[in-house]
Amino acid sequence: MSPTRDRPLALTMGDPAGIGLDITLDTWINRQTWQTPPFILIGDPAALAQRARFLGHDVAIRVTDCGGALSVFQDALPVLPLTCATAVTPGEPDSANAGAITGAIETAVRLTMDGEASAIVTNPIAKSVLYDAGFKFPGHTEFLADIAERLTGDSLQPIMMLAGPKLMAVPVTIHIPLKDVPAQLTADLIYRTCAITVRDLKDRFGLTSPRVAVAGLNPHAGENGALGLEDDAVIRPVVERLKAEGINITGPLPADTMFHDRARATYDVAICMYHDQALIPAKALGFDDSVNVTLGLPFIRTSPDHGTAFSLAGKGVARADSLLAALRMAQQLADNAARTA
Incomplete structure (x- = not known):
């Protein structure tokens, strides 16, 4: 047993x-x-x-x-x-x-x-x-x-993950107003969120090498700075650092093209920048059978x-x-x- x-x-x-x-x-x-x-x-x-x-x-x-x-x-x-x-x-x-x-x-x-x-x-x-x-x-x-x-x-960093049969999604920032997200979205917070998520996907979900897709903050992931600077200045360096550490990770990706069937087949978890960016697709794809999982505890x-x-x-x-x-x-x-x- x-x-x-x-x-x-x-x-x-x-x-x-x-x-x-x-x-x-x-x-x-x-x-x-x-x-x-x-x-x-x-x-x-x-x-x-x-x-x-x-x-x-x-x-x-x-x-x-x-x-x-x-x-x-x-x-x-x-x-x-x-x-x-x-x-x-x-x-x-x-x-x-x-x-x-x-x-x-x-x-x-x-x-x-x-x-x-x-x-x-x-x-x-x-x-x-x-x-x-x-x-x-x-x-x-x-x-x-x-x-x-x-x-x-x-000292712990709890991480919310919505896990359903079609999508696992993690918001980096959770219960804060949308207007406060850019200021709270630090490189350290994104790094720790990704690292803890990968660790728990290995230890608790049994994934040997989790595939991680990171969403951009702005439309079109900033459009090379034309629609916002955070994607290139804050998110991308974190993704490159994690990639250099051996994590199978991509991003920042335009959030509007991350959640269709073909896109979801390329990753195990989506790291999103704010609450609704993660929870809207998660609940749309699995409202009755998705589960809220707390990582990092x-x-x-x-x-x-x-x-x-x-x-x-x-x-x-x-x-x-x-x-x-x-x-x-x-x-x-x-x-x-x-x-x-």
């Missing part, structure tokens, strides 16, 4: 008023048909039981710890309990429950870094709800990095690539495709990492 298969995945509940509980129930109910990797949900068992009743599901829920999760998974949905501060109503988020939402994430990190869980899968959160309770991070990715830095004492973390969808919560219409893909990818990455350790 793989050393990761004797531990469950740690799945956080996300915002309990969103669809995270709905899709968690679906992935467990269909566990045999879908071959769902075993997980333990970190969250409020009462909220989960209430959501099951809302949806008309007869689900056995078992409060346990990571050590007991595998033995009960086929018969009951294992839950490591955290209690929400106030009752959960589907579609009606409440910042009073922010502590339970972030607490589930912190617990998942600790369990994984302690070796009790093999990887982390996070259900969606709504940052606006957390901001009302004092949450200070731009998103999930930065919060995870902060927890890891506090636990390890290391001392543990594996995946997540569905959609949000909380409060308007769908408790109605039985939310699709579990992306969560199922996130669970499967987390298990596969954990297996790959164990083999290369």
Whole structure:
């Protein structure tokens, strides 16, 4: 047995008023048909039981710890309990429950870094709800990095990657306004993003020599300076440096011609300069089955690539495709990492 298969995945509940509980129930109910990797949900068992009743599901829920999760998974949905501060109503988020939402994430990190869980899968959160309770991070990715830095004492650069069956894409800058991108887009940031991405593609995705395509910032990758200087002055020297270090890399390339079928066949990952440059093609090519993967951390973390969808919560219409893909990818990455350790 793989050393990761004797531990469950740690799945956080996300915002309990969103669809995270709905899709968690679906992935467990269909566990045999879908071959769902075993997980333990970190969250409020009462909220989960209430959501099951809302949806008309007869689900056995078992409060346990990571050590007991595998033995009960086929018969009951294992839950490591955290209690929400106030009752959960589907579609009606409440910042009073922010502590339970972030607490589930912190617990998942600790369990994984302690070796009790093999990887982390996070259900969606709504940052606006957390901001009302004092949450200070731009998103999930930065919060995870902060927890890891506090636990390890290391300085980390978390990297967001959208991974789907047709495209893997990484934005160099993430949750910042578009007007701030050129100032934030330094040679050092681009270099570290590319280097960490290549390392994790080797160690976790099993790619011996990842092929990297780097997008330009400006239209037509700057058109030799006519449409902007950043492509030639900042991006190109980084690409040449990485190429000299033996990385299979090309760019900067015009972003408008990087994502058609023939172009995608020439690389394994696209490094993009800002959030939407990466996420628009990634979601257009695989909205239901793409996975948000965080690279650059001392543990594996995946997540569905959609949000909380409060308007769908408790109605039985939310699709579990992306969560199922996130669970499967987390298990596969954990297996790959164990083999290369």
